[in-house]
Amino acid sequence: MITRSFFLFLSQNKFVKNRATKWGPKFGAKTVIAGETINEAMKTVRELNEKGLAATVDHLGEFVNNREEAIESMEYCVKTLDAIAESGVDCNLSLKLTSLGLDIDRNLCRDNMLRILEIAQGHGNFIRIDMEDYSHLDATLDLLQELRQQFSNVGTAIQGYLYRSENDIRLLEGINLRLIKGAYKEAPDVAYQQKEEVDQNYLNIIKSHMLNGSYAAVATHDHRIIDKVKAFTKENNIGKDEFEFQMLYGFRTQLQTDIASEGYKMRVYVPFGEDWYAYFMRRLAERPQNVSFAIRGMLSK
Template identity: 40%
Template sequence: MNPLRPLILAAAESPRLKRALTGIPITADIVRRFVAGETRAELIEVAQALLDSGRMVSVDFLGENTTDRSQADATVAEYLSLINDLAALNRSALPGIDAPPVEVSVKLSALGQALPDDGPATATENLRILCTKAAQADVWVTVDAEDHTTTDATLATVRELRGEFPWLGAVLQAYLRRTEADCRELSGPGSRIRLCKGAYREPHDVAFQRAYEVTESYLRCLDALMLGDGYPMVATHDPEPIADAEDRAAESDRGPDRFEYQMLYGVRDAEQSRLAGEGRAVRVYVPYGSQWYGYLTRRLAERPANLTFFLRALVSKS
């Protein structure tokens, strides 16, 4: 595992470093590689370009750990407007792929999960509002994963709302020791699971720490999803899991309409285009908004190449 990862994740939790980095004018240029912009108008321009390239999109309005009800309400309002704007995009169906080209990703902590007065219930009701709107607009919704302390509450909400919205997606993180079992439980008919490696700083007793352990867990979880009855969403940039997903899909008689690849905006764009050009379903995770600091630091921690890019840009601009 990248030896700088613990330091970078610690930086993600440092208000002092956040103030320092967000106050540097050149930081904005670097952020734009990984974040579509701070406004919905900027996001929509990026999303349309990706759709025109034969890729699909999953849009995240950045924000998390909301402890103010008015802020949670504002997040719901932004997502409702976002769903309207995404529904209005030119989003022609991709040949051989039935999945809706547009999706929103949402963190339950942004919808009020951490509010002091029954936060999980508030987040569940807010998510229900978004899903109702999304169903009318033919837009998918996937619930993002956060740190392990929220996993039980998040999955409880997903289970509850799947009765009304069976297409509701959930994100599982392969570095958590529990995730293989969660994959088996949640991969039933009609389910959608986005499998990623994981991006938070977690203790050893709940998460694998070594890179090879995380990769091995990812492949076991991928097996469980491919053998299940749901729709796996393979969220990775690593060549081994990408190739393995293709092999496992063939072994389980899955055509390109029964699973998809997902990658981050600004990471391995050429590989995204290659897969899409070969007729694979590729969805790009596109974040926007002013609350980009935590997201960016987690992206830097995930991939040393991202950190190298960031540091090179700082040096070249200084």
């Protein structure tokens, strides 16, 4: 059986990555990635908006090796924000701090973020910092707090599988947070390993964040959690404009439009770019049964 660990291993394997990216996002990847260029991404976002769905775009590219690549990545974010403004679409931007140089030089990463936030603010747009693996958590939250001293149009994501998240949520009161279960393989000393425990902690952090009056983006494909959040917000008179649901592009598309047609805000996370490989592998790790044919196709070409 192909396991979650196998795909997480492949997500970091350079040999397979080189073979796969040579062929572009074909096979299963095409259904979950909106092409390689900004124009392709904008076209996808327009189609989603027409169906009543908001979007957040993410230019894929996780590991940068030097300052030049980190600056290039920042410039690409700026270009994307300009394209969003020009297209007039309902869309914000998600990004990863490692792609802006977090592992190279914190100050470089901060300066890149300040530039992006300034441009986003000019366009009246919002920036979501994706949460990466546990080794980047403290640095991400620390930089977020520094950025928030100058900009309010920025938030991050908090992972339900971590023991410490309930506490982090309290420290981040008032900040627009995306709440997720968590996509990386983390050790038992920092993260719940059992699905039931992750689900329970995930629900707890959603409730805590909403009850303290903060905006929550509930990002999950889990219909059981979604139903519980709908019931909870009704019981607690939390308005449909005080939170949103989010799902990944290409996942549970019927459920996405169903939720939007009930009057909830549904935002679709739309990844695009040439560096799609690691993202695709993490999605396979989550649901190997959906797309396990894709990896065999890529390896045999």
